[in-house]
Amino acid sequence: MAIKGHLNEMGLPTLVQYACTEGQQAALHLYHGDQEATVYFESGEIVHAAYDDQTGEEAFYRVLQWQEGEFTLEPAVTAPARTIATPWSMLLMDGLQRYDEETWDNTEHQEDYDMPENIRDILVELGSQVPGFIATSVCGMDGLGIAGFAVGDTNVEAINAQMTLLVKLVDTTTKKLGAGVIEDHLLTTDKAYLLLTFLEDEHYYLGIAVNRNESTLGNLRLNSRIYSKRVNQALPH
Amino acid sequence: MSKLEELVQQVRSEIGADFVSVDIVGMDGLSIAGMSADPNFDGSAASARFAMVMKLSQQVAKKIQMGAVDDNLVTTDQVYVITRFLGDGSYYLGLAVTRGAVLGMVRMVMDEYADQIWRAIPR
Numbered sequence: 165m166a167i168k169g170h171l172n173e174m175g176l177p178t179l180v181q182y183a184c185t186e187g188q189q190a191a192l193h194l195y196h197g198d199q200e201a202t203v204y205f206e207s208g209e210i211v212h213a214a215y216d217d218q219t220g221e222e223a224f225y226r227v228l229q230w231q232e233g234e235f236t237l238e239p240a241v242t243a244p245a246r247t248i249a250t251p252w253s254m255l256l257m258d259g260l261q262r263y264d265e266e267t268w269d270n271t272e273h274q275e276d277y278d279m280p281e282n283i284r285d286i287l288v289e290l291g292s293q294v295p296g297f298i299a300t301s302v303c304g305m306d307g308l309g310i311a312g313f314a315v316g317d318t319n320v321e322a323i324n325a326q327m328t329l330l331v332k333l334v335d336t337t338t339k340k341l342g343a344g345v346i347e348d349h350l351l352t353t354d355k356a357y358l359l360l361t362f363l364e365d366e367h368y369y370l371g372i373a374v375n376r377n378e379s380t381l382g383n384l385r386l387n388s389r390i391y392s393k394r395v396n397q398a399l400p401h
Numbered sequence: 402m403s404k405l406e407e408l409v410q411q412v413r414s415e416i417g418a419d420f421v422s423v424d425i426v427g428m429d430g431l432s433i434a435g436m437s438a439d440p441n442f443d444g445s446a447a448s449a450r451f452a453m454v455m456k457l458s459q460q461v462a463k464k465i466q467m468g469a470v471d472d473n474l475v476t477t478d479q480v481y482v483i484t485r486f487l488g489d490g491s492y493y494l495g496l497a498v499t500r501g502a503v504l505g506m507v508r509m510v511m512d513e514y515a516d517q518i519w520r521a522i523p524r
Contacts, residue, residue: 185457253464319465326461333457334475337450341443343497344479351458355468373467382505 167237171196176203176228177256178336179235181329184208184252191241196233203227204243210252212243220247221255228259257325260306282398283311290391291315296378298356301371302363302395303328310368318373323358327351327371331360348388350381357381361388364396404521405434408514412496413438415510419502421480424448424495425487425518428456433492433522448495451484455493472511476500485511488519 176194180203183190187208194201201215203224213224248255283302291297291313301312301320307328312320335346348361356376360369370392374384405425413420413436422442424435430449437444454473462470472485481502484495494515498507 181457182453185453185460323465326465330454330457330461334454334473337454338475338477338482340450341447343475343482344477347476347478349476350474351462351467352471352474353462353468354471358467381508 166239169235171230171233171235174235174336176230176235177260178332179237180210180252180256181333183237184210188237189240189242191238191243193236193238194227194230194233195235196227196230201227204241206243208252210248210250210255212245212247219245221250221258224248224255225259225262228256253325253329256329257307261308283395284313286391286394286398287311287313290372290387294372294374294379294384294387296375298373298375299323299371300373302368302399303371304368305332305366323371323373327358327360331369348385350385352376357384359384359388361392363392363399365399368399370395403434405518405523408518408521409434409436412510412514415513416496416498416502416507419499419507421497421499422447422495423497425492425522426452426495427492428452428490435495447497451482451495452493455484455486459490474504474508481507483507483511485515487515487522492519492522494518 179192183192183205188205190205192203201223203210204212210224213220215223215227287300290300297315299314299318299320301309301324303309303324305328307325309320309324314320331349334349338344338346346362348359351358356373357379358373360371362369370388372384372388409423412423420438422437422444424432424444426432426448430452432444432448435444458470458473462468470486472483475482480497480499481504482497484493486493494511496511
C-alpha cells in the first residue's frame with residue numbers, strides 16, 4: 165500500500181532513511197508546486213532519481229532541498245534505469261552539505277572567527293577528563309562536524325554522519341509520540357557508550373564515544389553536561 | 402494472566418509512581434505485551450516507531466564499528482525512554498519513565514527482567 169504525506173511533516177532525508185533501512189523496492193514520487201520528481205529504491209539503496217530533464221545524483225541533490233510539497237511512496241516499483249551507485253548515507257550527507265553551503269553562501273553573515281579552534285581546545289580537554297575516551301565532536305544536524313577530537317585512527321566524520329541519522333530519527337520519533345523535546349540520546353553497545361547531548365539551539369549536539377569497559381555512565385553524563393555548557397558558551401549566537 | 406503479562410506487571414510495580422509505559426515488541430514493530438499508565442498513550446505507534454530506531458541503531462553501530470547494540474536511552478524534557486534488545490535481538494523491551502525516576506535503578510530493573518522476559522516469550 166502506498167504511503168502519502170506532506171514534506172513539511174516528513175522530509176526527504178527521513179523518507180530516504182526509512183525506505184533504505186527497510187530495504188524497500190519502491191518509487192518515491194515528489195510534488196513541489198508544479199514540479200515533479202521520482203526517486204527509486206532497491207535493496208536498501210537509492211538506484212535512480214529523475215527530475216525535470218536531469219537524472220542521477222544531480223536530480224536527487226536538487227529535490228533534496230524541497231521542504232514543502234507532497235509525496236507518495238509506492239512499493240514494488242522497479243526503477244526504469246540505474247543512474248546512482250553511491251551509498252544512500254553518503255548521498256544524503258553530500259546533498260545536505262551542498263544545501264548547507266548554498267544557504268551559507270546566500271547569507272551575509274560570513275566573517276572570520278576562531279570558533280572551531282576554541283571548541284577543539286574544549287574537546288581536547290574533555291578527552292583528557294573522560295575515562296575510556298575514544299572520540300568527541302560538536303556536530304550539526306546536517307551530520308557535519310564543526311570540531312572534533314579522537315584517539316587513534318577513529319573516523320570521527322563517519323561517526324558524525326551515522327549518529328546524526330540515528331538521532332534525527334529519534335528526534336522525529338519523540339516529537340511524533342508527543343514525548344517531549346529530546347535532550348540527549350545514549351546508544352549502548354557491547355563495546356562502547358555513545359552519548360549525544362543537544363546544545364542550546366538544538367541545531368548542534370556534543371557527541372562523546374567511550375570504551376564501555378573503562379568508563380562509567382554517571383561520569384560520562386556528568387562530563388557531557390559540564391562540557392555542553394562550555395561548548396554552548398563558545399558557539400556564536 | 403500469562404507469564405509475560407505477569408512480568409510486565411512486575412516491571413511496572415518495580416518502577417512505581419514514575420512508570421509511564423512498558424512494551425515487549427517484535428522487530429516487526431508489533432507489541433506482544435505491554436501496559437501504560439496513560440490511557441491515551443498510543444502504545445502501538447510507539448512500538449512501531451522505536452522498532453525503526455532499534456533497526457537503524459544496529460546498522461549505525463555496525464557501520465562505525467562500535468559493536469553490537471544493547472540498548473538506546475532517550476532523554477526528553479518529559480521522560481526517559483529505554484529500548485533494550487532481548488535474547489537474539491528479534492524482540493526489544495521498551496520502557497518509558499518520568500524524569501523523576503532514578504535512572505540507575507531503571508536500568509537495573511531492565512537488566513533484571515530482560516532474560517526472564519526473553520524466556521517467557523512463546524515460541
